[in-house]
Structure formats: structure tokens, C-alpha cells
Amino acid sequence: MSPVLRVSGLAKSFVMHAQGGLELPVLQDVALDVAPGECLALVGPSGAGKSTLLRSLYGNYRPQAGSIRVRHKDEWVELVDAEPRLTLEVRRQTIGFVSQFLRVIPRVATVDVVAEPMLRRGASPEEARRHAEFLLGVLGIPERLWSLPPATFSGGEQQRVNIARSLISDYPILLLDEPTASLDVANRDGVIDLIRDRRESGAAIVGIFHDVAVRDALATRLHTVALPGVRA
Amino acid sequence: MTKPLLSAQGITKRFGDRVACRGVSFDLWPGEVLGIVGESGSGKTTLLNCLAGRLVPDEGAVLYETASAGTVDVHRLSEARRRLLARTEWGFVNQDAREGLRMGVSAGANIGERLMAIGARHYGDIRRTASDWMQRVELGLDRIDDRPTAYSGGMRQRLQIARNLVSNPRLVFMDEPTGGLDVSVQARLLDLLRGLVDRFHLSAVLVTHDLGVARLLTHRLMVMQGGEVIEAGLTDQVLDDPQHAYTQMLVASILPV
Numbered sequence: 001m002s003p004v005l006r007v008s009g010l011a012k013s014f015v016m017h018a019q020g021g022l023e024l025p026v027l028q029d030v031a032l033d034v035a036p037g038e039c040l041a042l043v044g045p046s047g048a049g050k051s052t053l054l055r056s057l058y059g060n061y062r063p064q065a066g067s068i069r070v071r072h073k074d075e076w077v078e079l080v081d082a083e084p085r086l087t088l089e090v091r092r093q094t095i096g097f098v099s100q101f102l103r104v105i106p107r108v109a110t111v112d113v114v115a116e117p118m119l120r121r122g123a124s125p126e127e128a129r130r131h132a133e134f135l136l137g138v139l140g141i142p143e144r145l146w147s148l149p150p151a152t153f154s155g156g157e158q159q160r161v162n163i164a165r166s167l168i169s170d171y172p173i174l175l176l177d178e179p180t181a182s183l184d185v186a187n188r189d190g191v192i193d194l195i196r197d198r199r200e201s202g203a204a205i206v207g208i209f210h211d212v213a214v215r216d217a218l219a220t221r222l223h224t225v226a227l228p229g230v231r232a
Numbered sequence: 233m234t235k236p237l238l239s240a241q242g243i244t245k246r247f248g249d250r251v252a253c254r255g256v257s258f259d260l261w262p263g264e265v266l267g268i269v270g271e272s273g274s275g276k277t278t279l280l281n282c283l284a285g286r287l288v289p290d291e292g293a294v295l296y297e298t299a300s301a302g303t304v305d306v307h308r309l310s311e312a313r314r315r316l317l318a319r320t321e322w323g324f325v326n327q328d329a330r331e332g333l334r335m336g337v338s339a340g341a342n343i344g345e346r347l348m349a350i351g352a353r354h355y356g357d358i359r360r361t362a363s364d365w366m367q368r369v370e371l372g373l374d375r376i377d378d379r380p381t382a383y384s385g386g387m388r389q390r391l392q393i394a395r396n397l398v399s400n401p402r403l404v405f406m407d408e409p410t411g412g413l414d415v416s417v418q419a420r421l422l423d424l425l426r427g428l429v430d431r432f433h434l435s436a437v438l439v440t441h442d443l444g445v446a447r448l449l450t451h452r453l454m455v456m457q458g459g460e461v462i463e464a465g466l467t468d469q470v471l472d473d474p475q476h477a478y479t480q481m482l483v484a485s486i487l488p489v
Contacts, residue, residue: 017477018484073439082453084466085261103447106288106419205319 003033003071004204005057007174010066010080012056013047027063028228032206036172039195039205041219048225050208054175057206058097059087070094070173092120096171098179102150102162110153111136111146114164121169128168135164138194140187147161156178164189167198174198176207180214192217235297237262237403237435242292243282245275252278255461256292260403265429265436267450267467269443276439276457277407281436284324284405285314299402319349323396327408328486329388332395333380339366339391340376346399365394369424386417390424397428407437410445422448443486448472455479 010030016022026049031047034040042050055061057068059079068079072094079087091097096117099219114132119125136146139160145153159182179195180188188211194220199205209215236259253275260266265335268276281287283294285306294306306314318324318454326332333342343362344352352358366376369390380388389409396404409425410418426449429436440446446453446467453470455463455478463476474480 015472015475017480055472060468062465062469062475078446085264087466107423 001037003035005032005034005071005206006069006076007032007057008067010053010056010063010068010114012052012061012063025228027056030066030225032204032223034173034204036202036204037199038220039199039207039218040214040223041222042206042208042213042225043222044225048175048227050225051177053172053225054177054206054208058095058175059091060097076137077153088141091150092117094174095167095173096169097175098163098166098177100159100178100181102158102165106151107149109147110150110161113150113161114168117165118168131168132164135168136161139164156184156187159183160187160191163194167194168196170201170203172203174203174205174207175206176209178208178210180209180211190212235303236260236295237264237297238283238437239295240279240283240292241295243279243294244291245278245282245287245289248463251459253282253456256454256461258454258461258464259325260435260437261434262435264440265434265450267446267453268437268439269441269446269455270456271441271452271482274456276456278459279456280405280407280437280439282388284322285318286310286324289332294401296403319346320399321402323399323401323404325389325396325404325406325409326472327391327411329380329385331386331391332392335379335381338377338379339371339383342380342391343394346395350397350399361398365398368428369394369422384417386413386421388412389421389426393425393428397432397434400432402435404436406436408440409438410442411439418445425449443482455482 003088008031010027012027013023013025031041032054043055044050052061056063059082063080066080067078070079070090072090077086077090079090089111111129111132115128118128118131133146140158141160150158151159163179180191183191191213207218209218238260240256240258242253245252256279268279270276278287282289288307295303296306297303324332324350340359340362343365344358347358347361362377363373366373370389371390380391383391410421413421423444438450450467453464454461454465455470457478462478463470470479470481474483
């Protein structure tokens with residue numbers, strides 16, 4: 001399969017103005033390709049820039065140089081320095097991101113939090129709700145919680161709500177930042193199954209998995225990330 | 233859609249020797265919510281008033297793509313045309329609801345007045361639409377005949393929103409819509425606004441000094457300091473990866489909870 005995500009020459013540093021303009025180079029000349037059905041695991045010590053790379057791929061962090069091209073609606077689009085509305089459109093249709101933390105919206109019921117991305121892609125409210133309930137069930141969120149806002153849920157429950165929200169749309173490209181970080185083994189295995197299904201049905205996945213068992217279960221390739229000047 | 237809904241081109245406004253905003257340009261596309269953030273005195277409200285035709289800029293132009301009459305230069309319209317635009321295609325939510333409401337007439341009349349301004353005449357229809365909007369903004373129907381003077385701050389703000397949205401505007405200007413409200417009241421209002429913006433596919437320009445409000449409601453942000461836009465981008469880019477020293481300071485100043 002030919003790649004749907006191509007990164008080349010990517011560079012990202014952070015300039016800390018409160019520290020007298022201290023510059024922290026994090027990514028330098030990063031290159032990678034990911035094809036449908038692949039799961040590329042980013043590996044490297046803590047602080048090596050794995051999350052920075054992942055967030056750059058989502059257009060959340062702004063690289064200084066290089067190229068991130070994604071296959072979006074049968075065309076290649078460049079995400080580095082893209083117009084905001086193009087990045088939003090790519091996020092709506094093509095790239096999903098599973099973060100470690102759920103950014104809770106006050107007062108919105110869990111089932112609606114999960115259904116929202118599918119609604120935004122044009123699904124009917126009934127279809128989106130049905131799919132949201134299905135995912136919440138698979139992920140072991142008790143039905144009595146579905147109509148409550150997730151603000152008061154445990155960390156593990158919030159994370160599973162977050163995963164359901166991120167997986168409800170069939171994004172061709174998925175970015176995963178520690179998707180199983182605060183889950184127990186049973187729930188972890190449920191999440192692994194869902195993500196493996198996505199991979200096998202052709203999603204291109206890039207992820208950070210500190211849990212070796214999760215990485216072994218999902219990754220088809222490893223990509224080592226190291227700070228500039230540090231030998232990988 | 234191939235044209236922006238609103239296009240600001242080099243907006244500069246001076247008050248005497250003081251420059252309140254300088255050379256501000258941007259395009260707002262349909263369905264986008266743009267936040268303008270910055271501290272008090274950074275020029276964000278002046279800019280908002282220039283965009284909405286309430287202040288005339290010293291330099292620059294504001295172009296608006298109307299529903300049916302093509303592109304207009306907001307500040308070259310006659311006063312009558314501009315008022316018509318403000319009543320029909322736009323909404324303006326003031327920080328102080330008392331400025332956006334008529335305090336001497338009932339809540340129902342506050343909503344109904346906007347409808348009558350765009351030609352509604354049938355009392356039953358007006359009353360029914362006003363009732364729908366009371367419910368949409370979570371105001372009890374038993375309060376429809378009360379005057380806003382008898383409402384709490386949060387209820388007044390929701391009534392002001394209903395009054396603005398009842399005429400199906402395409403573009404809404406909001407000046408600190410949650411300012412001055414209790415935190416719990418703010419959360420409810422934010423959630424309501426978020427739902428309405430989604431449901432009616434509204435475009436909006438929102439002025440706020442609260443980065444949390446900006447995070448929840450806006451797609452894009454412009455950061456202003458001393459009358460100039462010093463940084464702009466997707467909201468999560470600006471808040472998670474701020475580039476400018478001032479933006480970094482603003483983001484670092486948010487108290488964690």
C-alpha cells in the first residue's frame with residue numbers, strides 16, 4: 001500500500017520567552033511514511049519528543065520547517081503552515097487524535113460527547129447516538145452513566161469515553177497518545193481490540209505506547225525518536 | 233463557499249493621539265467562530281465595534297458577504313441599510329445585557345420585537361416563536377411576561393442571546409458574553425452557546441479575556457496587544473504552542489484548577 005501520511009525534514013523547537021528566549025530544539029529532520037494497515041509506534045526515552053511529533057502531525061504544534069502531507073479526500077494536503085480551516089477540515093474528515101485526557105465540556109451527557117464527532121461529519125442524530133451507545137458498551141461504561149456528563153467519572157472511565165469519542169468516526173489516519181495509560185487490564189484489552197480492528201480495516205496509525213504489551217499487540221513497525229544531537 | 237463571510241482589511245482606529253487598533257486584517261469563513269483575546273485596553277472591543285459597524289475606522293474596510301445582495305462595504309452603507317443588516321443578518325451580544333435588552337418590556341416582547349422588526353405581524357406566531365426561544369435558552373415559560381429587571385444576571389444574558397438569535401442571524405458579534413457572571417452560570421451559558429453555534433451553523437466573532445471561554449467556543453484565535461494582532465492561528469495551536477512572548481505569558485498566567 002502506498003503511504004497516506006508522509007513526513008519529511010520536520011523541525012520543531014520551542015522558544016521560551018520567559019527564560020530569556022531560550023531555544024529548545026526537539027525535532028530535527030524527522031522523516032516517516034505510514035501506509036494504510038500499518039501502526040507505527042514512536043519509541044524513545046521520556047522527553048525525546050514523541051508527543052511533540054504526534055501533536056505536530058495533528059497540526060496542534062506548529063513546526064518551523066519541513067513537510068507533513070496527508071491523503072485527504074483523494075488529494076495530498078500540506079499541514080505545515082496550513083490555513084486554519086484546512087487543518088480543521090482534515091481533522092473533521094481524515095485524522096483522529098486520541099489524547100490521554102478528556103477535555104470535558106460542562107453539562108454535556110457522555111453519550112452526546114461521544115456522538116459529537118460523528119454528527120459533525122454529517123451523520124443523523126439517531127445513527128450517531130446508536131454508534132456512541134455501542135462503543136460505550138464495548139468499552140465497558142455502565143449504561144447508567146451514559147446520560148451523565150463525564151466530569152465526575154474516574155480517570156479510567158474518562159479515558160474510555162475519550163477513546164469512544166475518538167474512534168466513533170472511521171478516520172483513515174489515527175494518532176494515539178498513550179491510549180491505555182490509566183486503564184486496568186480488562187479495559188486495556190478491549191481498547192486494544194478496537195484499535196486492532198481499525199488497523200486491520202485499513203487505518204494508518206501512529207502511536208505512543210509505553211505499555212510494552214500494548215505496543216506488541218498493535219505496532220507493525222517502530223520509529224525511534226531522539227532529541228537532536230542525541231544518538232538514537 | 234468561495235468567499236469569506238466577513239473580511240477585515242487593515243482596520244485602524246484612533247481616539248485622539250491614541251491608536252486603539254492598528255492594521256488588523258483577517259477573513260472569517262462561514263461556520264467559523266473567531267476569538268479575539270487580550271488584556272483590557274488591548275483594543276479588542278474597539279475592533280469588534282468597528283467590525284459590527286458601530287464605530288467607523290480611520291483606515292481600512294470591513295467587507296460583508298450578504299445573504300442575497302452580494303458583498304457590501306459595511307462602513308459605506310447608508311445608516312438605514314446598516315441598521316437593517318444589524319437587525320436581520322447579524323446579532324450583537326453585549327457584555328452588559330441591559331445594553332442589549334429593553335428593560336421596560338417583558339421577556340416575550342424583547343424576543344418578539346426582533347421578529348416584528350423583520351416583518352412578523354401575526355401575534356400568535358410571534359408568541360409561539362418567543363416561547364420556543366425561551367425554552368431553547370432554558371428560561372421557564374412562566375417567566376415570559378416578566379420584565380428583565382426581575383431576572384438574574386445569567387437569565388438576562390440568556391434572554392439577550394434569544395433576542396439576538398430569534399431572527400436567524402448569519403453572523404453574531406459577542407463582547408465578553410460570560411463576563412461578570414458566576415462561574416457555574418458561565419458554564420451553563422457556554423454550553424448553551426456552544427450548542428446553538430453548532431446547531432444553527434453560526435459564524436461568530438467573540439471578544440473575551442478568558443482563555444478558557446476561548447478554548448471552549450472558538451475555532452480560531454487572534455491575540456491582541458497594544459492594538460495590534462501579535463499572534464493568530466487555530467485556538468488549540470495558539471493555546472498549546474504559543475509563539476509570542478505575550479501569548480506565552482497569557483497562557484502561563486491561567487490558574488490551574
